Amino acid sequence: MIATLLLAAGASRRMRGGDKLLEEIDGEPLLRLMARRCLAARLGPVLVPLPALDHPRAAVLQGLDARPLAVPEAAEGMGASIRTAVAALDMPLRGVLILPADMPEITTEDLQSLASAFQGTPLPILRGASGETPGHPVLFPAALMPELEKLNGDRGASPVIAAHKDLLRLVPLPGAHATTDLDAPEAWSEWRRSRGR
Numbered sequence: 001m002i003a004t005l006l007l008a009a010g011a012s013r014r015m016r017g018g019d020k021l022l023e024e025i026d027g028e029p030l031l032r033l034m035a036r037r038c039l040a041a042r043l044g045p046v047l048v049p050l051p052a053l054d055h056p057r058a059a060v061l062q063g064l065d066a067r068p069l070a071v072p073e074a075a076e077g078m079g080a081s082i083r084t085a086v087a088a089l090d091m092p093l094r095g096v097l098i099l100p101a102d103m104p105e106i107t108t109e110d111l112q113s114l115a116s117a118f119q120g121t122p123l124p125i126l127r128g129a130s131g132e133t134p135g136h137p138v139l140f141p142a143a144l145m146p147e148l149e150k151l152n153g154d155r156g157a158s159p160v161i162a163a164h165k166d167l168l169r170l171v172p173l174p175g176a177h178a179t180t181d182l183d184a185p186e187a188w189s190e191w192r193r194s195r196g197r
Contacts, residue, residue, distance in 0.1 A: 001044035001093050002115055002139065005085045006034055006066070008057055008101040009049040009074040020102050020183055021057055030182075032060040034101045039065060041111040043097065047088060049074075049081035077154025086149045095123065096145060098157055099137035104191070105177040106137065114139045117171050125161060128178035129170040135178030141167070 008021055008031055021031040031048075038046045046066040050057050051074045058068050069088055073080040082098060089096070095118055099106060106128070114126050114137060123141035127134050138157060140148060147160045161168060172178075182188050 002095045002097055003044050003089050003093050004038045004046045004097045005082060006038055006046060006048045006099055006101050007078060007081050009051050009071040009081045023188060025104055029060040030104055031057055031101050035061055035064050035066045037108045040108040043115050047085045049085050076152060078156040079151035079153045082148055082157055083151050086145050093142045095139050095141050097137050097139045100181060102181045102183055103136055104182060105180045110173045110177055114171055124169045125164060125167045126169050126171050128173045130176045130179040133179055134170060
């Protein structure tokens with residue numbers, strides 16, 4: 001079983017007052033769309049770190065079998081979200097898949113591709129890539145959970161990857177799926193224009 005951490009506790013500062021995770025794609029908020037894709041992959045439990053359980057983002061998860069988690073130290077950065085979510089995992093797992101929620105091109109099939117490639121002894125760290133460019137999601141073996149639980153700051157899981165470069169394998173995903181993140185109004189506008197072509 002693989003737990004998916006759909007990271008959604010960021011402040012969305014670059015949206016200049018908007019919330020990128022509540023932006024709609026085909027009539028559905030991005031965060032709900034990404035949670036549905038994660039659940040459809042059927043890898044295991046889906047946890048969604050949020051700034052607070054009464055945050056507007058929590059409302060768009062209603063009716064889904066995804067577990068919202070409050071991250072009291074969300075302002076610290078992505079490390080706090082990963083740390084909080086890993087600490088909440090209380091079942092035997094093969095791995096932990098980490099996906100920022102602002103990546104609308106990541107599909108259910110992409111998640112399943114990483115899970116299918118998650119083999120070997122020791123288990124690798126798998127990182128989605130666009131060509132040779134590393135991106136997301138990143139799938140970690142359960143053996144590295146204690147290190148993920150010690151993360152801090154806003155570098156995400158980069159320190160754990162750097163400490164285990166020998167385990168890292170890139171998994172090419174279609175197009176720019178692994179590297180398209182939408183965190184500013186201009187990025188949203190350009191992406192929507194490209195979808196219209």
